[in-house]
Structure formats: C-alpha cells, structure tokens
Amino acid sequence: MKPQRVFVLASQSLFAEAVQTLLAEEPGIEVIGAATVGPECYALVEGARPDVVIVEATGDEQGRLAAQVLDCIPGAKVIGLTLEDNRIHTYYQQEKQGSRVEDLVEAIREPIDWIGRSPKALRLFVVYQGNYGQRILDNVKANAPQSWRVEGWRATSDIPPVVDDPLAFLPMHLPVTDLILCLGEASSCGQLVPSIVDRTGARAVIAPVDNTAWLPDGLIRQLRAELSDIGVATAFPKPFCSLTERSYNLRQHEVAFEDPWIAEFARHFGRPEFDVVCDDEKIVRVEVLRDSACGCARNVAAQLTGVEVREAVQQAGLLHHHYPCMATMRVDPTLGEPLIQLGGDLMRRAVEAKISSRLPRSSYLVPEGHAETSE
Structure with a gap:
C-alpha cells in the first residue's frame, strides 16, 4: 500500500522535529518535509505535493493556514494541531471535525471520505x-x-x-x-x-x-x-x-x-409508519417504513400478518406493550398520561392510518395524543 506522504508546517521548529520523531517508526507514513510558518512555506508545501499537511497553530490562525494550504493543494488533507487544549482538527476542503491528539496517526491514515459530510x-x-x-x-x-x-x-x-x-x-x-x-x-x-x-x-x-x-x-x-x-x-x-x-x-x-x-x-427511526396490505378479512403483509428506535414497530409488523383486519389496531397496541415498551408507566406531569400509553397510541394509529377504510366507524381511535383507557 502506498504510504501517506506527510509535510509538517509549524510555528516552532521544535514542534516539527517532535512530530517527525513521533511518526518516524509508523508503518505506512512517510514524512517528506517540514517548514516553519512564513512567506516561503506555501511554495515548499506545494512543491512537495504531500497527501497530508500537519499544521501547528491556534484559533483563527489555524483556520487561515489550513485554507491557504488547501488553496495550494486542493486534494490534500490538513490536520491542525492545537497543543494548548490537546486537540486536533481535520480539514477537508475547509470543513473541520474534532478529534483527540492521541489519534494523530489514525487521522493521517484515514482516507478522505468526500461524502462523509452528507x-x-x-x-x-x-x-x-x-x-x-x-x-x-x-x-x-x-x-x-x-x-x-x-x-x-x-x-x-x-x-x-x-x-x-x-x-x-x-x-x-x-x-x-x-x-x-x-x-x-x-x-x-x-x-x-x-x-x-x-x-x-x-x-x-x-x-x-x-x-x-x-x-x-x-x-x-x-x-x-x-x-x-x-x-x-x-x-x-x-x-x-x-x-x-x-x-x-x-x-x-x-x-x-x-x-x-x-x-x-x-427518516428511519422514530414515529412508526407502515405499509399494510390486506384482503377482505386479514392482514396479508406489513412493511415497516419507519421503525421505532427500539425495534418495536418491526416486531409489531412481524406479528400482524394473518391477523383479522378488524382486530389489527387493538392487536398492535397489545404487541407494543408486550414487546415490552420501556417508556415510563408514571403519569407525565405535562401530558397528563403515561408515556407508555402514548407510545401505544402512536403504534395503533400507525396501523389504523393504513386500514381505516376497511374498519367500521366505531373502531376509530380517540383523538391523537390521548391514549385509550380501556387497556
């Protein structure tokens, strides 16, 4: 595997020497040059064409140096070290992410993920x-x-x-x-x-x-x-x-x-959402469009297949409670109801929304956010 070619740009020569010593024995990493910050340093960096540039600076100065390096070598990774608070920043085209200085070697080796910001x-x-x-x-x-x-x-x-x-x-x-x-x-x-x-x-x-x-x-x-x-x-x-x-x-x-x-x-985890296919009397298939974060919706969907349509909403609530839901059973002081009941109501509504046209009017749920008390 081709080694990562590293250039060190520092305000202090002792820092550059220390980084070179740190990286000297690391496999897959080659320090190809070092310079102190000054008018000529960017030409040296551009001439070396490194894969990674390590910049030692603080605050706004670090961001300024990183931006200038990226102007010289747009495809490079710039790692800015801030010694005062033992942190590093990794810049991808002037985007930064936080990490720890102990992971400098890992940061150098990690390939740039150009979709990582999406x-x-x-x-x-x-x-x-x-x-x-x-x-x-x-x-x-x-x-x-x-x-x-x-x-x-x-x-x-x-x-x-x-x-x-x-x-x-x-x-x-x-x-x-x-x-x-x-x-x-x-x-x-x-x-x-x-x-x-x-x-x-x-x-x-x-x-x-x-x-x-x-x-x-x-x-x-x-x-x-x-x-x-x-x-x-x-x-x-x-x-x-x-x-x-x-x-x-x-x-x-x-x-x-x-x-x-x-x-x-x-989009994937939160308020349950289903796609329900049924014949005249029974649930044929339930697809989970959005799962509960805990997996309850997926569990409910798996057990609704074959259930009679007229019983599906109530069964969804029972399956929710038996999963079991781990929300508190205590009455919430703001909502006036236990959160576990509200969670069950959301699960029932997710099923009802897809089969309501097949349900008798009397089967409809209470208004949204108000849990049924008959369970």
Whole structure:
C-alpha cells in the first residue's frame, strides 16, 4: 500500500522535529518535509505535493493556514494541531471535525471520505447506560442504512447527580460524529452531552424523553440553550416514538425543527409508519417504513400478518406493550398520561392510518395524543 506522504508546517521548529520523531517508526507514513510558518512555506508545501499537511497553530490562525494550504493543494488533507487544549482538527476542503491528539496517526491514515459530510452517510454516536439504551443501539445497528456509521459508548452508572468535571467521566477517545443520541438512564448522563459534543464535533443531538426522571425539563432547557449557542441542533422527543423528520412531541407540545442530521435519523427511526396490505378479512403483509428506535414497530409488523383486519389496531397496541415498551408507566406531569400509553397510541394509529377504510366507524381511535383507557 502506498504510504501517506506527510509535510509538517509549524510555528516552532521544535514542534516539527517532535512530530517527525513521533511518526518516524509508523508503518505506512512517510514524512517528506517540514517548514516553519512564513512567506516561503506555501511554495515548499506545494512543491512537495504531500497527501497530508500537519499544521501547528491556534484559533483563527489555524483556520487561515489550513485554507491557504488547501488553496495550494486542493486534494490534500490538513490536520491542525492545537497543543494548548490537546486537540486536533481535520480539514477537508475547509470543513473541520474534532478529534483527540492521541489519534494523530489514525487521522493521517484515514482516507478522505468526500461524502462523509452528507447526512446520507450519517456518523451516529450512541451514549447509553443500561438495557433501555442497549436495545435501541442494537436495533439501530442492525437496521440502519449501510452508509451510516453507528458507534456506541456505555457511560458508567456511578455519575454523581451534579457533574462538576464532565471530562473525568469520558474516555480519552471519542469518534468524530455528526449526530449524538443520548440514552442515559439518569439525569447526570445528560450533563455530559456538551462535553461529548465538544470532543466529537457533533452537529446535532437527539435526547429522547421516555422517562422524565432521566431527562428533566430543567436539564432540557439548559441543554437546548447551551447547544444552540454553539450552533448545535437539538431534539428532545417525548416519547421517542413521536419523532419525525420535521417535528416531535404531541398535541400542543409539538415542536417543529429543520436539521438534516436529525431528519436523516428520523427518516428511519422514530414515529412508526407502515405499509399494510390486506384482503377482505386479514392482514396479508406489513412493511415497516419507519421503525421505532427500539425495534418495536418491526416486531409489531412481524406479528400482524394473518391477523383479522378488524382486530389489527387493538392487536398492535397489545404487541407494543408486550414487546415490552420501556417508556415510563408514571403519569407525565405535562401530558397528563403515561408515556407508555402514548407510545401505544402512536403504534395503533400507525396501523389504523393504513386500514381505516376497511374498519367500521366505531373502531376509530380517540383523538391523537390521548391514549385509550380501556387497556
């Protein structure tokens, strides 16, 4: 395999020497030159035609140097090191993503993915703590589009109620990410989100509310404000299965949004949506157009085939509960109903929407967002 040819551009000669020493024994990497920042440095870089240029600078200066290098060599990868906070930035045609300096070698070797900035090639990072999050991670990994990259990290359950130093609870390495899915089972986990965003370079966050004890309203307001200030989109669907490409939540609490990263996730996982084929009396086939993140919709679809049409809506609700749904059974103080009931209502409605013309009028559900009480 052809080695990655690296040029080091630094404000200090000692830095350039240190990087050359670091990379000297690394297979597949060849340092072909080094220069200190100055008027002549760009001609040296252009003449060397490296695959990768490592730039040592801080703040706006780093971005300026990276832009000038990319003007000289448009196809190169530029890795900007910031020694003050032990971080690196990788620039693809002046687009940057965050990583850790410990992964310098990995960053050099990784080929440029020119579609990596497209939501269709979503890089999803799932943060979870227990069975609730594990089930969602497993389902998303199993059924996500092949173009996605899905990774997960299990946070400890020993995070204190008030987190003074979030970095103390995070691993040294976190992957470059487009979208974070936070599935904590304690409010303390949500307090880690801004630091995870900072370390991964994430552009958006989904933090579902299937239990208000895990993500209280006050923490939601704090996260929304803090992340909005740095240009990171957020969605806090209550329940998770209320999420669509354009909105989340129910009734008067519905929130509209526009974000391509969240929308890409919600195109495949969120509010259940089916295509149902039936004959005069029975369900013949059910195709899942959008699965619940936990996999419940896929499970319901598999068991509805052969069910009588007049019983399908009620059966969908029962199958939802028996999956089982892991949303809380406690009455939500804002919605006045248990989130598990609202999730069941969404599942029933997804089925009813496709077979309503074949149902007697008396079989129709109660108004949207109000769960049936007969179950």
